[in-house]
Amino acid sequence: MSVPGTVSQNIMQLIDRVVQFRAEIQQIRRDLHAHPELRFEENRTSDIVASRLAAWGIEVSRGLGGTGVVGTLKNGSSSRTIGLRADMDALPITEANQFPHRSRHDGRMHACGHDGHTAMLLGAAKYLAETRPFDGTVHLIFQPGEEGGAGAQKMIDDGLFDRFPCDAVFGMHNWPNLKVGEFGLTAGPMMASSNEFAIEVRGRGAHAAMPHLGVDPVLVAVQIVNGLQAIITRVKKPIEPAVLSVTMIQAGEAVNVTPETARIAGTVRTFSDAVTAQVEEQMKRIATLTAAAHGAEADVEFRWNYPPTVNHAAETEFAATVMDDIVGAANVVRGIEPTMGSEDFAFMLKARPGAYVFIGNGEGAHRSAGHGLGPCMLHNPSYDFNDDLIPLGATFWVRLVEKFLAR
Numbered sequence: 001m002s003v004p005g006t007v008s009q010n011i012m013q014l015i016d017r018v019v020q021f022r023a024e025i026q027q028i029r030r031d032l033h034a035h036p037e038l039r040f041e042e043n044r045t046s047d048i049v050a051s052r053l054a055a056w057g058i059e060v061s062r063g064l065g066g067t068g069v070v071g072t073l074k075n076g077s078s079s080r081t082i083g084l085r086a087d088m089d090a091l092p093i094t095e096a097n098q099f100p101h102r103s104r105h106d107g108r109m110h111a112c113g114h115d116g117h118t119a120m121l122l123g124a125a126k127y128l129a130e131t132r133p134f135d136g137t138v139h140l141i142f143q144p145g146e147e148g149g150a151g152a153q154k155m156i157d158d159g160l161f162d163r164f165p166c167d168a169v170f171g172m173h174n175w176p177n178l179k180v181g182e183f184g185l186t187a188g189p190m191m192a193s194s195n196e197f198a199i200e201v202r203g204r205g206a207h208a209a210m211p212h213l214g215v216d217p218v219l220v221a222v223q224i225v226n227g228l229q230a231i232i233t234r235v236k237k238p239i240e241p242a243v244l245s246v247t248m249i250q251a252g253e254a255v256n257v258t259p260e261t262a263r264i265a266g267t268v269r270t271f272s273d274a275v276t277a278q279v280e281e282q283m284k285r286i287a288t289l290t291a292a293a294h295g296a297e298a299d300v301e302f303r304w305n306y307p308p309t310v311n312h313a314a315e316t317e318f319a320a321t322v323m324d325d326i327v328g329a330a331n332v333v334r335g336i337e338p339t340m341g342s343e344d345f346a347f348m349l350k351a352r353p354g355a356y357v358f359i360g361n362g363e364g365a366h367r368s369a370g371h372g373l374g375p376c377m378l379h380n381p382s383y384d385f386n387d388d389l390i391p392l393g394a395t396f397w398v399r400l401v402e403k404f405l406a407r
């Protein structure tokens with residue numbers, strides 16, 4: 001039978017034992033979905049993760065990055081190590097779905113599928129603990145605060161890779177644009193950096209009928225906004241992707257008053273730190289010199305949030321060959337188009353070799369009756385993680401470990 005948005009089940013080489021305990025892991029996934037926790041508040045979630053890992057005989061370390069959990073499994077005598085990472089936090093969204101496992105909390109929802117990421121890694125953990133089919137050490141990294149909290153960096157700051165050395169580290173995100181049974185990945189930039197800026201323009205307030213007595217920050221702000229687009233079209237190299245979006249302009253409170261100040265804010269996305277630095281530098285020049293030309297002043301605050309997620313070539317191809325064995329090379333999208341979204345696994349890939357990969361979440365037909373009317377897209381209130389990925393994602397993690405720590 002063919003299910004829309006799903007690769008034929010016959011093609012997938014799933015691990016039988018992992019398929020057998022799918023119901024147990026799915027129950028955990030739906031429980032996490034019903035009880036979402038925002039960044040760095042993942043107390044209940046990390047309790048569940050830690051207690052399961054411990055029950056399966058896995059050594060548990062807690063407290064990294066606040067609510068982070070690391071499970072460690074050693075087998076054999078090899079000094080080789082691998083890190084597998086899942087994120088645990090939810091988003092400040094009110095869920096539109098009405099199915100039984102909908103969020104119990106208004107204003108909190110697992111709309112990015114981190115409940116599923118946690119569940120897939122737990123599924124792999126259970127199997128790895130039962131069968132220990134490897135020689136070396138596996139670190140199962142459950143991180144807090146991916147959604148805007150840089151939880152990955154917080155875990156690194158707390159000594160993640162010193163206490164739990166990893167020869168390579170891998171992360172996985174469900175991806176609604178791919179079918180269930182498809183994987184996508186690319187060497188090099190996979191997701192963009194995320195940066196934000198705010199520019200304060202200070203002029204001199206005046207009666208709007210006597211503009212010559214003041215310095216109009218609104219006119220200056222508009223010219224700065226226009227000038228900023230020249231960074232993208234005239235300054236950076238055309239083949240280097242970058243987005244600069246001014247998303248806020250705030251000034252003035254009365255039609256007959258020239259205000260004192262105006263504020264501009266927005267976001268910058270790039271695929272390299274060099275381009276981000278170039279945009280920041282040129283933004284400061286355009287803002288301050290445009291303001292100076294009009295007798296105003298401008299202060300630029302530019303914040304680097306997440307760096308670009310840049311996959312290492314060897315580890316990316318390694319992960320792709322593992323996928324080939326599970327779903328067939330035809331269902332592994334090598335060289336997938338990078339996305340301008342961002343991801344804090346980027347910090348781990350700056351610290352260690354590794355790869356970030358996408359696992360297809362399908363088109364939404366998996367959602368239980370009573371789902372919202374919106375699309376099954378990430379960060380949408382009608383989204384739900386596809387539980388069919390539990391055995392597939394867990395199989396991928398297991399096979400990755402078996403191959404990386406081959407006996």
Ligand SMILES: [Zn+2]
Binds near residue numbers: 111112147378379
């Ligand atoms: Zn997200």
Ligand SMILES: [Zn+2]
Binds near residue numbers: 112113114146
């Ligand atoms: Zn996410």
